[in-house]
Amino acid sequence: MRLTVNGGEREVESAPLTPLLHVLREELGITSPKAGCQQGGCGACTVLVGGVAQRACLLPVAALDGADITTLEGLGSPEALSPVQASFHENYAAQCGFCTSGMVLAAHAYLEGGGTPDRPSIQHALAGHVCRCTGYVKIIDAVAAAAGGEASSNQRWLPRTGEESPVEIPGAPA
Amino acid sequence: MAGATLALDQATEVLQPGSEDEAIAAFGDGSGITVLAGGTIVVPEISYGYRSPERVLMLTRAGLAGISRDGSRTTIGATTTVAELVDLPAPLGPCAANVADVEIRSVGTVGGNLCAGEGQGAPRGDLQGALLALGASVRSAGEGGTTDEPLDEFMANRRERLILSVSFDEPAAGAFAALDRPHTHDYTALAVSGVRAQDGTIRLAATGAGTWGVRLPSAEAKSADPEAAGLAALDDVELHDDALASAWYRAKVLPVLIRRVLAELEEGA
Numbered sequence: 001m002r003l004t005v006n007g008g009e010r011e012v013e014s015a016p017l018t019p020l021l022h023v024l025r026e027e028l029g030i031t032s033p034k035a036g037c038q039q040g041g042c043g044a045c046t047v048l049v050g051g052v053a054q055r056a057c058l059l060p061v062a063a064l065d066g067a068d069i070t071t072l073e074g075l076g077s078p079e080a081l082s083p084v085q086a087s088f089h090e091n092y093a094a095q096c097g098f099c100t101s102g103m104v105l106a107a108h109a110y111l112e113g114g115g116t117p118d119r120p121s122i123q124h125a126l127a128g129h130v131c132r133c134t135g136y137v138k139i140i141d142a143v144a145a146a147a148g149g150e151a152s153s154n155q156r157w158l159p160r161t162g163e164e165s166p167v168e169i170p171g172a173p174a
Numbered sequence: 175m176a177g178a179t180l181a182l183d184q185a186t187e188v189l190q191p192g193s194e195d196e197a198i199a200a201f202g203d204g205s206g207i208t209v210l211a212g213g214t215i216v217v218p219e220i221s222y223g224y225r226s227p228e229r230v231l232m233l234t235r236a237g238l239a240g241i242s243r244d245g246s247r248t249t250i251g252a253t254t255t256v257a258e259l260v261d262l263p264a265p266l267g268p269c270a271a272n273v274a275d276v277e278i279r280s281v282g283t284v285g286g287n288l289c290a291g292e293g294q295g296a297p298r299g300d301l302q303g304a305l306l307a308l309g310a311s312v313r314s315a316g317e318g319g320t321t322d323e324p325l326d327e328f329m330a331n332r333r334e335r336l337i338l339s340v341s342f343d344e345p346a347a348g349a350f351a352a353l354d355r356p357h358t359h360d361y362t363a364l365a366v367s368g369v370r371a372q373d374g375t376i377r378l379a380a381t382g383a384g385t386w387g388v389r390l391p392s393a394e395a396k397s398a399d400p401e402a403a404g405l406a407a408l409d410d411v412e413l414h415d416d417a418l419a420s421a422w423y424r425a426k427v428l429p430v431l432i433r434r435v436l437a438e439l440e441e442g443a
Binding site: 063 | 190217275280281
């Protein structure tokens, strides 16, 4: 079976009923989709299939032959974050990080579908995603900011080797 | 995770028909076949080892998806996703929008929903009520060939059938009322769908009341009097008593939802 994952063609050999989640994590070594409940209930494994947010734990890989899959790794890079990624960073929208990839991809699909900063609409769009740190307020702040065009895209936030961090950390030693 | 993948090591024969005819042939009389459409129910059961199918009929490429209209008749293919129904008129559209969350709706199918009975102790299959109220018919294949029969008969004679499509006549008006769900992943504890057909007939059905969606003929007979209709509906159901809602609570709420649906149909008159 052949999948396009984050723009690259990948040949996969997992058994046909293997959920996409395990193909990504165990065969292809792509670990942003998290194995949470593995029954469609937590949202942590969410990926984009042809641009549509779906649960990787529910999709038998045989049903996806030829499909175009995007995981968090395909949205942006540390040097060039996607608008939603940048907004999550700027709004402190991650705590332990387990739900973050699913949240970011669902928010990305929401914005691609014309989503607005309206908070009830955002809550509705992210309703299937569980954050066990209960950091929902910051997450919704981040999506609202991204939807309102407030987050800077392509923001570089990781310092290159030998370079000073572009992020000021209060209280950090100079 | 090891436990989750163990079941997949078994040799499972996966049949992937490329057309409706191939799907019907592969299904045969249904014996020993596990039908997999959207996967929202079957895949976790396999992952968790609750189900170890020897032969799986995967409908992804069988060409059974899509909504078509012929005059006032709407036909919905079995593997049409719940998400594709969301913009349809009431009761089906609002009912579909009330199913799970956006990611589940984008894979769960109409056929799977009609086959979903009780799960984790609670009724599932939210679309059953809306399609029963619409007076839908089901085209299915299996032993004895391909048949087209009313959904209520199809559901009453639960047997091994491969659902191909459902169809219904566009109603004059439709309405849907449901108990709010505490969380998007809870099944609907109780919902009522109502339709006023082109000839003025009122049809009512409930999901969440019992294991399967049910028509409410006693309530329909008294639909001119919403109070009486609401109480009469209690004669049509054997109320489920589970973690989502007690039978006592469902008995209190069913008449309220019936009244709301009848009022909405009245407004649409």
